[in-house]
Amino acid sequence: MSGDNEETLTAEETPVDEKEVEEKMISPEKAEEAKLKARYPNLGNKPGGSDLLRKRLQKGQKYFDSGDYNMAKAKIKNKQLPTAAPEKTEITGDHIPTPQDLPQRKPSLVASKLAGQVQFY
Amino acid sequence: MSCAGPGGGSNDVQWCFSQVKGAIDDDVAEADIISTVEFNQSGELLATGDKGGRVVIFQQEQESKNKPQCRGEYNVYSTFQSHEPEFDYLKSLEIEEKINKIRWLPQKNAAHFLLSTNDKTIKLWKISERDKRPEGYNLKEEDGRYVDPNTVTALRVPVFRPMDLMVEASPRRVFANAHTYHINSISVNSDCETYLSADDLRVNLWHLEITDRSFNIVDIKPANMEDLTEVITAAEFHPNQCNTFVYSSSKGTIRMCDMRAAALCDKHAKLFEEPEDPNNRSFFSEIISSISDVKFSHSGRYLMTRDYLSVKIWDLNMETRPVETYQVHEYLRSKLCSLYENDCIFDKFECCWNGNDSVVMTGSYNNFFRMFDRGYQQDVTLEASRENSKPRSVLKPRKVSTGGKRKKDEISVDSLDFNKKILHTAWHPLDNIIAVATTNNLYIFQEKLN
Numbered sequence: 325m326s327g328d329n330e331e332t333l334t335a336e337e338t339p340v341d342e343k344e345v346e347e348k349m350i351s352p353e354k355a356e357e358a359k360l361k362a363r364y365p366n367l368g369n370k371p372g373g374s375d376l377l378r379k380r381l382q383k384g385q386k387y388f389d390s391g392d393y394n395m396a397k398a399k400i401k402n403k404q405l406p407t408a409a410p411e412k413t414e415i416t417g418d419h420i421p422t423p424q425d426l427p428q429r430k431p432s433l434v435a436s437k438l439a440g441q442v443q444f445y
Numbered sequence: 446m447s448c449a450g451p452g453g454g455s456n457d458v459q460w461c462f463s464q465v466k467g468a469i470d471d472d473v474a475e476a477d478i479i480s481t482v483e484f485n486q487s488g489e490l491l492a493t494g495d496k497g498g499r500v501v502i503f504q505q506e507q508e509s510k511n512k513p514q515c516r517g518e519y520n521v522y523s524t525f526q527s528h529e530p531e532f533d534y535l536k537s538l539e540i541e542e543k544i545n546k547i548r549w550l551p552q553k554n555a556a557h558f559l560l561s562t563n564d565k566t567i568k569l570w571k572i573s574e575r576d577k578r579p580e581g582y583n584l585k586e587e588d589g590r591y592v593d594p595n596t597v598t599a600l601r602v603p604v605f606r607p608m609d610l611m612v613e614a615s616p617r618r619v620f621a622n623a624h625t626y627h628i629n630s631i632s633v634n635s636d637c638e639t640y641l642s643a644d645d646l647r648v649n650l651w652h653l654e655i656t657d658r659s660f661n662i663v664d665i666k667p668a669n670m671e672d673l674t675e676v677i678t679a680a681e682f683h684p685n686q687c688n689t690f691v692y693s694s695s696k697g698t699i700r701m702c703d704m705r706a707a708a709l710c711d712k713h714a715k716l717f718e719e720p721e722d723p724n725n726r727s728f729f730s731e732i733i734s735s736i737s738d739v740k741f742s743h744s745g746r747y748l749m750t751r752d753y754l755s756v757k758i759w760d761l762n763m764e765t766r767p768v769e770t771y772q773v774h775e776y777l778r779s780k781l782c783s784l785y786e787n788d789c790i791f792d793k794f795e796c797c798w799n800g801n802d803s804v805v806m807t808g809s810y811n812n813f814f815r816m817f818d819r820g821y822q823q824d825v826t827l828e829a830s831r832e833n834s835k836p837r838s839v840l841k842p843r844k845v846s847t848g849g850k851r852k853k854d855e856i857s858v859d860s861l862d863f864n865k866k867i868l869h870t871a872w873h874p875l876d877n878i879i880a881v882a883t884t885n886n887l888y889i890f891q892e893k894l895n
Contacts, residue, residue, distance in 0.1 A: 352779035352883040357728040367728075376732075377673050377695065381626055381645050436499040437468040437477050438887055439524040 458877060459893040460840045462833055464518055466503070467829065468888035479882040482868055485549035485557065488873040491519055492559060493887055494544025498528035500561055500614075502572065516876060519889055523572050523849055525614040530564040540565050546631050548640070550653075558617070560640060564627040567642055569618035569653065577605040622792035623649050623659045630680045643680035646684040648692055650704075659836055662710045663692060663702065678793075679739040686745065689714075693750060697734030699759065717748070717759050719766045729781045729790070742802040743874075749805055751796040754778060756807050756817065771817040771824065774809050776847045776858045791861050797872045808867025811856065812883050829867065829881045829888040839893055 350358075361367060460875045474636045476497025483492050491503040504522035531540040541564055550558040556573040562626065581603040584592050626644035633640045641662070642649050648663035663680075667673055674695040683689035699717040702710035721730065733753035740749045747768075748759040754775060757767035773794075777784060784790040789810075796807040809826070817824045826843045833840055846855040869882040877892030 350726060351727070353727040353729055353781060356779060356781040360728060360785060363782075363786075377676055380668065380676065388567070414503045434476075434497075436493075436495055436497065436501045436524055437885070438466045438479075438493055438495075438501040 460877075460890045461837045462825060462835065462840065462888070463837075463891045463894045464889040465831070465834055465886055466501075466519075466889075472617055473885045477885040479492070479869060479887060480543050480545060481547050481883060482871045482880050482882050482887065483547045483549060483559075484871050484873055484880070485559075486551050486874060488875050488878065490522065490549070490557060491871070491889075492547045492549070493880075493882065494527065494547050494561060496541075496543040498526055498530070498544060500525055500527045500544060500547065500559075516878060516891055516894075523612040523614050525570070527568060527570065527616075527862030528559045528566065533567075543579045544661050545628055547610075548631050548633050550633055550709050551637055553637075560631050560633065562628050562631050562642065565621070565624055567620040567628070567631055569620070570614050570617050571617045572612060572806070575611045575613060576607060576609075578608045579603045580606045580756070618653065618656050620651055620656050620659065623651075629676050629678060632680060632682040632690065634682045634687050635645065635685050639687075641680055641682060641690060643677050643692060645676040648677065648680050648690075648710075660708070662704065662708070664711060670727060671826065678736050681739055681741055684741050684745045691739055691741070691748060693736035693739040695735040696731060697736055697752060699736065699739060699748065699750060701761070715761070715764050717764045717767075719757070729785065732785070732790055733781070738795040740796060740798060742798050743800065744802055747802065749796055749798065751807055752788060753792075753794075756796055756805055758805070758819065769819060771805070771815075773807055773815050774813075774845070777810075780858065784863070787863065789866075792866055792868065794866075794868050795870065797870055799872045799877070800875050806870050806872060806879065808870055808881070810866050811861040812865040812867055813845075814867045814870055814881055827890075829886075829890075837893070840890065 467479075474497075476495060476499070478496040479493055480496055481492075481494040484490070485492070488778060489505050489813050491505075493501050493503075493589040501524040502522045503519035505519050506517040507525065508517050518559055527544055528542040530542045532538070533540055541865075543563055544561050545564065546562050548560045550560070550569075552558075556571050559570050559572070561568055561570060561634075580587065581601050582883045583597055583603075585592065586592060601690045613697070613824035617728075620642070624642065624644040624647070628642055628644050630643040631640060638654075639650055639652050642651065642659075643663075646666040647661055649659040650662045651659045665675070665677065675694045675698075678693045678695055680690060683691075689701060690704070690710075691699050691701045693699045697758065698716070700713035701717070703714040704710060706712070706714065720732075736750045736752050738749075738751040741747070742749065746761060749758045750759065751773075754777060755773055756771045758769040758771075781790060794808050796805060798805055803820050804816055804818045806814060806816045812829045813826050814829065815824060815826050825838045825846070828843050842856045844852070845851060845861070848855050851857050865883060867881055867883060873879065879890050881888045
């Protein structure tokens, strides 16, 4: 929390009413951050760090090898498949795609609707 | 920012609805999601790419004397399947067919060329017209069947006869296997011979004629991936200096590189970065500072960047901070928590310049898009919606109310539809004609002419 806006008070001298003033001066961004941390206490402090970036680099990777698959099956045997977990990390290997989940792989042979439409007016 | 004048936008330009392309129904198929929009250098052609790997090209019809009130309409000229889904068996990776970017080559002859790219492969497409066909062969019937030579008694010279215009698209080059990570940008060099492609960690230089090799000119992959702190988000060549290009990062910096300095441009010639107040730093700071698009001005003097909440104009001669900053939707700053939860905070908005670099445009949520007039210091918010789609109806400026008091016709932040995002917009290089893509529709707006 930034106390630098106050000119005379040091960190030790923060009476109750000073804290109130501080709270009012929290930027909306910091207030949102507090909200997020309250909901996800396990969230790390390095949002732009390698976890987020590596997840981004691996975008789209849903498949894995049979070793992962069997390990995950063993884990899941004892409990239900978790529905959308609150944490934002997806561990490859824990998510088992079923044939129904897999997106269609064939190309869009249907013509784009942008080309097919009669003029709107 | 001061509010827009009564007409909205720059210099009292009023924008009218012209056309909308795409299906009306709300049930949007994934494949129909528009992923890129681009005018060619003359503005005569407008290309769109979608998630289904298809490209649709519209052509502006010649201005007719019957309708002096409007500039030509855009009609479908050509459409083709550019990319198809692939599977990388070695990495167990699905390769999406979604077209990430389309870039036109400057026109050299009757045919048109464009580069289109998905995550891994760039293709050069030739779009050409055929309006005559040969007729009168001696050994072939019109339908192609071969004629028994013994029945031929006289010879004739085949001639070309006019036919209905046919527009053909053919892939002329395929530039593959050069990117380990996902391609986010392609940019044609002003030399018209080379182009660059950029993925999360590398930038490659290609020659348009050569597909079996490309030069790596930027590589920011750390030796240890645990040390990864930033990725490349966009890259572009300077519009007239063929040795200069820029690339932006997820940390909000832009690096300008000079290819004359070294073969590998890991050392930047210039680094554009706005100093950040450490007191204002939050969990979201880096995420919202990530640059989603970078565009040189037509003049080549300025650079525009788009991050989550703002558009910044940089003077190439000043690296320390932008010369202009425009807030696109500052009211979202107090919604960052939910925007992080629904992943909207990672939306990649693009931005564009008008023909004379006086106005910039970018998209927002609720199918709103924003224009900032740099000279007149005015801005306007407009909406692309079917409700405002009567021919030549003037678009009314929209306003989002931030405080408790909501005026009539204003919309409150909580009522915004975050699924209706305008990520892709394009401005005709010469005229006041803009193309705005909603999720699956393409809107064309024109300046009201009197």
